[in-house]
Amino acid sequence: MSDDANPFESLQEQIDDAAAYLDVAPDVINRLKYPQRILETNLSVEMDDGTVDVFQAFRSQFNGDRGPYKGGIRYHPNVSRDEVKALSGWMVYKCAVVDIPYGGGKGGIVIDPSEHSESELERITRAFATELRPFIGEDRDIPAPDVNTGQREMNWIKDTYETLEGTTAPGVITGKAPDSGGSAGRVEATGRSTAITAREAFDYLDKDIDGATVAVQGYGNAGWIAANLIDELGANVVAVSDSSGGIYKEGGFDPKAVKEAKNESGSVTSYDDYDEELSNEELLTLDVDLLVPAALENAIDGDLAQDVQADVVVEAANGPLTPDADDVLTEREVTVFPDILANAGGVTVSYFEWVQNRQRFYWTEERVNDELERIIVDAFENIVDAYESKDLPNFRTAAYVVAIERVAKAYQQSGNWP
Ligand SMILES: NC(=O)C1=CN([C@@H]2O[C@H](COP(=O)(O)OP(=O)(O)OC[C@H]3O[C@@H](n4cnc5c(N)ncnc54)[C@H](OP(=O)(O)O)[C@@H]3O)[C@@H](O)[C@H]2O)C=CC1
Numbered sequence: 001m002s003d004d005a006n007p008f009e010s011l012q013e014q015i016d017d018a019a020a021y022l023d024v025a026p027d028v029i030n031r032l033k034y035p036q037r038i039l040e041t042n043l044s045v046e047m048d049d050g051t052v053d054v055f056q057a058f059r060s061q062f063n064g065d066r067g068p069y070k071g072g073i074r075y076h077p078n079v080s081r082d083e084v085k086a087l088s089g090w091m092v093y094k095c096a097v098v099d100i101p102y103g104g105g106k107g108g109i110v111i112d113p114s115e116h117s118e119s120e121l122e123r124i125t126r127a128f129a130t131e132l133r134p135f136i137g138e139d140r141d142i143p144a145p146d147v148n149t150g151q152r153e154m155n156w157i158k159d160t161y162e163t164l165e166g167t168t169a170p171g172v173i174t175g176k177a178p179d180s181g182g183s184a185g186r187v188e189a190t191g192r193s194t195a196i197t198a199r200e201a202f203d204y205l206d207k208d209i210d211g212a213t214v215a216v217q218g219y220g221n222a223g224w225i226a227a228n229l230i231d232e233l234g235a236n237v238v239a240v241s242d243s244s245g246g247i248y249k250e251g252g253f254d255p256k257a258v259k260e261a262k263n264e265s266g267s268v269t270s271y272d273d274y275d276e277e278l279s280n281e282e283l284l285t286l287d288v289d290l291l292v293p294a295a296l297e298n299a300i301d302g303d304l305a306q307d308v309q310a311d312v313v314v315e316a317a318n319g320p321l322t323p324d325a326d327d328v329l330t331e332r333e334v335t336v337f338p339d340i341l342a343n344a345g346g347v348t349v350s351y352f353e354w355v356q357n358r359q360r361f362y363w364t365e366e367r368v369n370d371e372l373e374r375i376i377v378d379a380f381e382n383i384v385d386a387y388e389s390k391d392l393p394n395f396r397t398a399a400y401v402v403a404i405e406r407v408a409k410a411y412q413q414s415g416n417w418p
C-alpha cells in the first residue's frame with residue numbers, strides 16, 4: 001500500500017481532469033476544489049485509569065451548494081486534515097452523481113479505537129459531538145458512519161446533540177440503529193450499491209458475473225456486504241483480506257462463514273478453509289475478473305497498477321486508486337467504476353433515513369432497496385451516457401463530469417455566478 005499520494009491533491013486532480021471536458025468557468029472550478037470551512041478541535045477526555053488524553057478531531061464542510069453538508073465520521077490513527085478535506089470533497093461529487101439534495105462533509109478523530117474500552121470510546125464520541133453541536137443540524141450538516149464507526153457511535157452522537165439542544169432531532173445524523181431512528185437497509189447499503197455497480201458493469205461490458213472470480217480488499221461494513229451480495233449474483237469470491245492479511249481459495253469462499261470467523265477472532269485470516277495466505281498487495285494483483293478495494297485510500301498506486309491483473313475494478317472504498325494508478329489502468333484498459341458511484345449506496349440510504357426521520361414515517365426494507373436500485377442504476381446510466389457522448393477517457397472522469405455540472409449549476413442558480 002502506498003501512502004505517498006496526498007488524497008486532497010488526488011481529489012483536485014480528479015476535478016481538473018473532468019473540468020477539461022466541461023464548459024464551466026475556471027473560477028467556478030477553482031471554487032469547487034476547496035472546502036468552505038473546517039473545524040479542528042482537540043478533545044480532552046478522561047480515560048478509565050483517571051488520566052486525561054487529548055484527541056485531534058476534524059469536520060470539513062466542503063460544499064453546500066446542493067444542500068446540507070453530508071458525510072461520515074472516521075476513527076483511525078491516520079486521519080489527517082488533508083484526508084478529511086479529500087473525503088468531504090468526494091462526498092460533494094458522490095451526492096451529485098446520485099442526485100440527492102446534499103453537499104459534502106466528512107469528519108474524523110485521530111485514534112486507534114482498538115486501544116480503547118467502550119466507555120472511553122463513548123466519552124470520546126460524546127466530546128466530539130459536543131464540539132460538533134454548533135456546526136451540525138438536520139438542515140446544516142448531517143454526519144454518518146465511516147471506517148471504525150457504526151450504529152453505536154451514531155446513537156451516542158444523536159443522544160448528545162438532542163440532550164444539548166433540548167429537543168428531538170433524529171435527522172441530525174444517519175446510520176443509527178433502527179430502534180433509534182435508523183433506516184432499514186442502511187447497514188447493507190454501501191455493499192449493495194457496490195454489487196449493483198458490479199452487476200451493471202459486467203452487463204455493460206458484455207461479461208458474465210455468474211461464475212466471475214472476485215477479490216475483495218477489506219472486510220468491514222463495505223467489503224463484507226459487497227462480497228456477500230456479489231456472491232449472491234453467482235460470482236465466486238476467491239480472495240478476501242483485512243488489515244491482518246488475506247486468504248485465497250480457488251473454489252471460492254462462503255462470505256458469511258468468513259464473516260463469522262472474523263467476528264469471533266478479529267480477522268479473516270482465522271478462517272481455516274483456504275488454499276493460501278496472501279498479502280494485501282498479492283490480493284490486489286490477483287488474476288481475477290473483478291477486484292473490489294474496500295479498505296482505505298491509496299491502496300493501489302501507479303507502480304502496483306502495472307501489476308493489477310483484474311479486468312474490472314469496482315471501488316467500494318473512497319479513493320483506493322491514486323491518480324497515477326488511474327492513468328496506468330486507463331492505459332492498460334482495465335475498466336474502473338469509481339467510488340463516487342459504487343459506494344454511493346451508503347449516503348443514498350442515509351438520505352432515505354433522513355427523509356424518514358423528517359416525516360416520522362418509516363419504510364420497509366423492500367422499499368429502501370427498490371429506491372436504492374433505481375437511483376444507482378440511473379446514476380450508472382448517466383455516467384455511461386457522458387462517457388460515450390463526450391468520448392471520455394474513463395468512467396471516473398465521466399462521473400466527475402456529471403457531478404461537477406450539477407454542482408456548478410446549483411451554484412450558478414444561487415446568483416453568485418462570477
Ligand atoms: N460505511 C459506509 O457506509 C461507507 C464506507 N465507505 C468507504 O468504504 C471503505 C471501508 O469502510 P467501512 O467498511 O465502513 O469501514 P470498516 O471499519 O467497517 O472496515 C474497514 C475494513 O478495511 C480493513 N483495512 C483497514 N486497513 C487495511 C489495510 N491496510 N489493508 C487491508 N484492509 C484494511 C479493515 O481491517 P480490520 O477489520 O482488520 O480493521 C476492515 O476490514 C472506506 O474507504 C470508507 O470510507 C464508503 C461509503 C460508505
Ligand SMILES: O=C(O)CCC(=O)C(=O)O
Nearest residue numbers: 071072144146346347350
Ligand atoms: O451515509 C453518509 O451520509 C455518508 C457515508 C460516507 O461517509 C461515504 O459515502 O463515504
